[in-house]
Amino acid sequence: PIIIIIGIVVGFIAIHYSNQIFMGSLSGNSIPSFEGMTTMIVLVTLVLCIPIIILGLYLFPAVILVCEDNSKGVIQCIKExxxxxxxxxWSLFVLYLSFLGWVILCIVPGVVVAIIAVFSFNEMLITILPLIIGISFLWLTPYMNTTFLNFFNEISGYNNKPIYNEINPLN
Structure with missing residues (x-):
């Protein structure tokens, strides 16, 4: 719902500027630049995205809490x-940023293959491009998910609880 609201706001701004450009061209006045409209749309989108990113960071543990205990309701998990x-x-935001280099490193082989494919007009390279990018993320995604689950365990205090029962050695 929040993304829909952002889309509506950005759409209204784009419609407003488009109408000004169209009416200005009909009346013979100078046409306002598209650069101003584009700048305004980008700024409004960025301003509206910041609260959504913060909300997403606050809601990070909600999915884990819902999966962990089926008896809890969704609203209760959101409150928790x-x-x-x-x-x-801030710690979670920095944790997300710490993976930025890894994500870029995973995308680089795909970008290199894409550049080679464009200049060589090789259809086979274009076909396997998603596979090349996907293979690199095959190792990164579990690593990231494990790190985020460990972060959740740390903030929720589950590190102090034993995960496995003690195994008694056979006599």
Whole structure:
């Protein structure tokens, strides 16, 4: 719903500027630049995306909480998520940023193959491009998910609880 609201706001801004450009061209006045419209749309989108990113960081543990205990309701898990993330939002944001280099490193082989494919007009390279990018993310995605689950365990206090029962050695 929030993304729909952002789309509506950006759409209205684009329609407003488009009408100004169209009416200006009909009346013979100078046409306002598209650069101004594009700049305005980008700025509004960025301003509206910041609260959504922050909300997404606050809601990060909600899915894990729902999966962990089926008896809890969704609203209760969202409330617990806000409690868990209070004071930890910046840590999670930095954790996400720490993977930025890895993501770029995973995309680089695909970009190189794409450049080679464009200049050599090789259809086979274009066909296997998603496979090349996908293979690199095959190792990164589990690593990222494990790191995020460990972050959740740390903020929720599950590190202090034993995960496995003690195994008694056979006599």
């Amino acid at each position: 998520s806000f409690k868990l993330m209070k004071g930890n939002v």
